[in-house]
């Protein structure tokens with residue numbers, strides 16, 4: 218085995234077998250921004266064999282304060298292209314598929330079907346609910362993550378457990394909740410949440426226990442507290458009809 222992965226393999230819960238699983242795995246990351254940057258760096262470096270990146274956006278100067286995949290010279294380039302370039306330079310073993318389009322109802326199922334695990338790194342509620350519903354419908358495990366200002370949250374969905382909709386119900390009205398455009402986001406806070414999402418993906422692929430299923434991890438960076446709230450599958454929810 219490539220010495221590149223020596224420190225992964227030394228981890229008892231991974232070993233040679235777990236590393237093989239990572240190399241054979243396919244993970245779809247929706248959004249190559251503040252959460253997607255750490256997620257993609259850590260999964261690429263860990264040797265996740267195929268990474269899918271979907272992002273329709275181009276790099277803006279205001280992104281660089283937190284979206285560490287992109288550099289000043291990338292301003293104006295497609296985020297998916299900029300991301301692929303950095304990840305391939307980091308680890309030439311892996312394959313990176315990019316989709317320079319929006320994740321919508323019309324392409325969602327086809328994209329998700331192709332991957333073993335999905336990571337929600339997007340920044341809007343419409344897409345978050347869509348990711349949830351598509352993953353629930355296909356029984357696909359995924360990681361939900363969100364970060365804003367000095368706070369963030371993470372939860373992992375696997376079939377038979379509580380989903381994002383069990384907790385949050387339905388999509389908020391436009392403008393009902395603040396966005397990072399209004400109240401900002403500290404890069405290191407997005408980095409913390411993305412790192413946890415990457416760790417959950419690695420745990421899922423290698424078959425480790427202790428996933429954030431039926432638990433919402435809430436991080437408050439202002440007082441440096443992590444809380445895990447127990448959540449239950451809601452009997453009226455889309456996920457319980459699967």
Ligand SMILES: [Zn+2]
Pocket residue numbers: 379380381382383384450451454455456457
């Ligand atoms: Zn649900």
